[in-house]
Amino acid sequence: MDKIQLVAFSSAQHAMLQRMQQNMLTSSQSIIAPAQQIGGEISASSLSGSSAGSFSQMMNEAVHRVDAMQHSAAAKQTAVETGISDDLTGAMVESQKASVAFSAMVQVRNKLTSALDEVMNMAV
Numbered sequence: 001m002d003k004i005q006l007v008a009f010s011s012a013q014h015a016m017l018q019r020m021q022q023n024m025l026t027s028s029q030s031i032i033a034p035a036q037q038i039g040g041e042i043s044a045s046s047l048s049g050s051s052a053g054s055f056s057q058m059m060n061e062a063v064h065r066v067d068a069m070q071h072s073a074a075a076k077q078t079a080v081e082t083g084i085s086d087d088l089t090g091a092m093v094e095s096q097k098a099s100v101a102f103s104a105m106v107q108v109r110n111k112l113t114s115a116l117d118e119v120m121n122m123a124v
Helices: 011-040 044-048 054-082 088-120
Strands: none
Touching: 054 088
């Protein structure tokens, strides 16, 4: 029968494991913090619609933020591909953030379009 042998970690492997765990903890906290900040950006004055162009201005800013995220992700991917940077994980995270932001923006657009269609089809 095969016996399972206990393999001891070398000190270098143990240190690497600790660094990986610390990086994982740090990156998970850095992802949660911006999400909490986004929730704090919405105020009662922004929801009241008191200014004439507030909705279009808000949508325009959202599109520009998504565009900036996509450009940042593309720049990081290009840096990794050309060998300027070796931060593949960072490039992939930025790419996923941009993808999620774009998907959310498309879903909001689709929801707004369907709501407008519903209003247009209402009987007066």
